[in-house]
Amino acid sequence: MSRTLHKDVAIIGGGLVGSSAALALRRMGFSVVLLDKGYCGAQASGVNYGGVRRQGRPPEQIALSQRAHAIWPRLKEVIGIDGEFVRSGxxxxxxxxxxxxxxxxxxxxxxxxxxxxxxxxxxxxxxxxxxxxxxxxxxxxxxGDGHANPRLVSAAFALAARRAGADVLEHTPVSHVEKVPEGFHLSTGPGIEIKAQFVINSAGAWADSFAEAFGEPVPLSRIYxxxxxxxxxxxxxxxxxxxxxxxxxxxxxxxxxxxxxxxxxxxxxxxxxxxxxxxxxxxxxxxxxxxxxxxxxxxxxxxxxGTEGEMADRNPVIGFSRTTPNLIHAFGFSGAGFQIAPGVGEVLAELVRDGASRTPIEAFAIDRFSRKDQGSPAGSTPEPQERDISK
CATH class of the missing domain: 3.30.9.10 (D-Amino Acid Oxidase, subunit A, domain 2)
Known part of the structure; x- marks a missing residue:
């Protein structure tokens, strides 16, 4: 039998980014459903190397990386375990x-x-x-950099989100998502229908199909x-x-x-x-x-x-859709998402609550590739247009 959930936010993808966003949103008081087609944290988030480093990142990622840097020493407070985090350098x-x-x-x-x-x-x-x-x-x-155990950390964020009151639905692939006047309508393989005000696309190497469904194709490839x-x-x-x-x-x-x-x-x-x-x-x-x-x-x-999504410029996509109000993207971390993911989760929660983040993310806008094609200035950011697009 099918059932319908009504939530403030639906998150597609239960990796470390999606799980940390779910936890941050619950702590802000939002109702959340976190959806993963398999087990939360079983793909790139749980099988990566485990490096917790800021060094070597592009300068535009450093502010976000520094935000995450402040979270890692507090993991036990945040998710209940230290995740074997060691500040080794x-x-x-x-x-x-x-x-x-x-x-x-x-x-x-x-x-x-x-x-x-x-x-x-x-x-x-x-x-x-x-x-x-x-x-x-x-x-x-x-x-100040270090390393941690991704198999522990990624699953623990999803568990912490569940304990905080998020509906965490594993083995629940999203088969259809569309913008409707009252928000979003999502259908899943097990027959669960979801109505939400916001959707976060954090589907990792599979996120490009959801972006393209809303008119935002991106140069995402898979790496292993x-x-x-x-x-x-x-x-x-x-x-x-x-x-x-x-x-x-x-x-x-x-x-x-x-x-x-x-x-x-x-x-x-x-x-x-x-x-x-x-x-x-x-x-x-x-x-x-x-x-x-x-x-x-x-x-x-x-x-x-493991399977990871890589962007052509090796910077992730983070921020609001440019075609669809209340759709937020967060994917394409190009093999370097483990360290910054807890910071990204906080940023996504701020976008839902405030419409903006205190951490600069302009460099990660999804339309940066189309702006390059059109020769638009790198800093120009067109306003989202009211538009309904169905997959």
Missing amino acids: HLKIARTEAEMASLEAYAARVADLGLGLELVGHNQLRERFPWIAGNIVGASLCQ PSMIVTEPVSVFMSANIGAEGGGIYARQVDRGNCIVGGMRGEPNTDLDFSRPTGSGAVTIMNRAAALFPALRNSYAIRFWS
Whole structure:
């Protein structure tokens, strides 16, 4: 039998962004339904690497990243667990002089944005991080960054939203959404009808279909980050490691396991899912062994991959629709959404409550791509037009 729910806000996508938005909205007093076609946090939010870093983000993301940065140390207060969050520092290594010059240029660009980056030369790197091998030229250290366990954090946000009074509906794919005079009407696979004043599209790698249904096509593609985890070894890694130019990232948890990434998986026949490749896993393990001698004789005990949405300019889409009043988008985090997601959730709640956010998000407007095509000034923001569009 079908049933109808009447809510202030319907959120499509139960990843970390959608779940944190649901929690923030409930704490503001809004009625919320959170919908996911599978399990909340089971896609990119729950299978990512777990880096909690501000360093390396485009300058336009830093204000949002700083907002999230203030939430991570309070996770136990916010969601009931600490999510294994560790403020270990994030060390981004340079393997060439050109990469070091790039790190120096980035540090200069964000010098006034509060990251407190410290440039570390070759000799100092050897003294402070002797467990790193290879001909490393230098590095950039962001001492306040760290890492956490995405499998715990993502599910805990959804559970906290449910405890706060949100209706959390898993295995509930949205089959139809349309704008109607009184708000939005959503239909789901299990026969649940939803009427809501606001809709938040936080459907991750599947969000482009909902955006396009409302006349807002975007250049979203799918990527498949791939990770390995090693057997427990003696703790040696004192920082979350990244590399300028990519290729490897690594962190170690208190139990001694190391999580290492840097390659991509491939989609399954069912494009909702992906898997690591054998060649990619071997490549990651070899890179890790070359960079971290302590791992040269360790076993890799698990491999995995996930499906993530990537935007053409690697910045997310966050903000109001430009075609449909009360439709809000939040997707396309391009493999770097874990750290900023709790801050994004607060921003989305502010958009519902206030119509604007105290954190600048203009750079993430969904119409930025069409403005480029039309040659409009980057800062121009057309007002939303009253328009009903059905999928």
